[in-house]
Amino acid sequence: MRTSRRSFIGGASTTAILSTARTALAEKKYDDGASDTEIRIGHCCGYGGPASAYGVIGLSHQAFFKAINEAGGINGRKVTFISLDDGYNPSKTVECVRQLVEQDKVLLLFQTLGTATNTAIHRYLNQKKIPQLYISSGASKWGDPQHFPWTMSYQPDYNTEASIYAKHILANVKEPRIAMLMQNDDLGKDYLDGFRKGLGNDTGKLVKVVSYEATDPTVESQIIQLKDTGANAFLNISTPKFAAQAIRKMADIGWTPAHYIANPAASVAATMKPAGFENCQGILTATWLKDPTDKQWENADDMKAWRAFMARYMPNGNINDVNISFAYSVATLMVETLRRCGDDLTRANVMKQAASYHNYTPPLLLPGITVNTSPTDYYPVQAVQMQRFKGETWQLFGEVMHAESS
Numbered sequence: 001m002r003t004s005r006r007s008f009i010g011g012a013s014t015t016a017i018l019s020t021a022r023t024a025l026a027e028k029k030y031d032d033g034a035s036d037t038e039i040r041i042g043h044c045c046g047y048g049g050p051a052s053a054y055g056v057i058g059l060s061h062q063a064f065f066k067a068i069n070e071a072g073g074i075n076g077r078k079v080t081f082i083s084l085d086d087g088y089n090p091s092k093t094v095e096c097v098r099q100l101v102e103q104d105k106v107l108l109l110f111q112t113l114g115t116a117t118n119t120a121i122h123r124y125l126n127q128k129k130i131p132q133l134y135i136s137s138g139a140s141k142w143g144d145p146q147h148f149p150w151t152m153s154y155q156p157d158y159n160t161e162a163s164i165y166a167k168h169i170l171a172n173v174k175e176p177r178i179a180m181l182m183q184n185d186d187l188g189k190d191y192l193d194g195f196r197k198g199l200g201n202d203t204g205k206l207v208k209v210v211s212y213e214a215t216d217p218t219v220e221s222q223i224i225q226l227k228d229t230g231a232n233a234f235l236n237i238s239t240p241k242f243a244a245q246a247i248r249k250m251a252d253i254g255w256t257p258a259h260y261i262a263n264p265a266a267s268v269a270a271t272m273k274p275a276g277f278e279n280c281q282g283i284l285t286a287t288w289l290k291d292p293t294d295k296q297w298e299n300a301d302d303m304k305a306w307r308a309f310m311a312r313y314m315p316n317g318n319i320n321d322v323n324i325s326f327a328y329s330v331a332t333l334m335v336e337t338l339r340r341c342g343d344d345l346t347r348a349n350v351m352k353q354a355a356s357y358h359n360y361t362p363p364l365l366l367p368g369i370t371v372n373t374s375p376t377d378y379y380p381v382q383a384v385q386m387q388r389f390k391g392e393t394w395q396l397f398g399e400v401m402h403a404e405s406s
């Protein structure tokens with residue numbers, strides 16, 4: 001009697017087992033930069049140059065993904081995080097990103113830093129259909145899924161933030177005469193546009209706008225020009241290096257207007273301490289993150305987890321620098337997005353998952369603020385709370401303000 005070629009293992013036929021295996025393999029989908037064992041993520045920021053204070057964001061991401069890999073990776077896949085130094089120079093950013101996409105074959109770009117730098121790669125990445133995710137810039141242009149479906153930021157947009165400052169000045173400064181310092185690029189222009197919208201019919205109260213270039217050595221002459229206007233309110237739209245210079249110069253010349261500083265420059269470690277705490281008293285800003293210098297969060301579970309991460313993976317990092325806690329917060333969102341992709345690690349599915357959040361809370365967001373996205377809403381965080389600098393830290397006040405960006 002002839003023996004059947006079909007063998008049985010644990011009651012299942014070899015044919016059935018092979019069929020199941022083929023189905024499982026078929027369910028796995030990969031684009032360049034992903035495999036059964038690896039996810040390749042690209043990044044660039046200004047480790048050197050005029051925005052080098054933000055270099056700690058890139059260093060934090062490197063440490064974070066090292067921690068993720070030591071914990072087993074994302075769905076069993078290790079992360080290869082490739083971070084390049086673009087010097088906060090848009091032309092260099094283009095070179096770095098072309099290398100990451102065309103040579104390193106990354107799955108996506110994550111947290112590329114800067115408004116002008118991201119603008120330089122915006123169209124290229126969308127033409128290539130490469131996710132440009134959770135970028136480190138709050139320009140309102142990043143929330144345009146109709147025209148740029150592969151680009152999404154993380155933080156509240158600058159336009160909305162500036163509008164809040166305008167309304168706060170109108171409500172709290174008697175007979176305001178407003179002066180503004182702005183970086184001469186899309187960062188500054190976005191704030192200026194939002195500020196004018198917030199002023200509404202009171203745009204005439206903005207008496208002087210002076211700009212600076214990111215490559216300028218100082219902004220001291222600009223501060224003198226602005227003081228000479230007699231302004232009693234000042235909107236300081238600059239990166240940490242120039243924000244600290246402005247604060248020190250204002251103290252030197254005795255100019256004491258109501259002072260509002262852009263959130264990207266509000267780090268205690270990167271701006272306020274270098275400017276001199278005695279010169280920073282009463283400065284105002286808007287935020288959505290728990291500041292690590294604010295004692296009220298000392299026993300919060302997410303703050304304790306971040307401090308434990310710092311102790312193990314960044315023992316020499318400055319725990320007073322909100323740029324580092326910001327990096328930790330957004331990196332957890334990136335990991336969650338990739339985790340939700342499962343075995344479908346295609347770029348289209350990455351963007352689908354990024355656009356599918358409902359009341360999700362990454363660590364270190366303020367109470368009442370969550371991440372919400374959809375295929376038509378690419379503004380993950382759309383709420384802020386005002387805070388005032390006192391002593392050596394920020395103090396929150398008022399209510400969480402929610403705003404729909406447009």
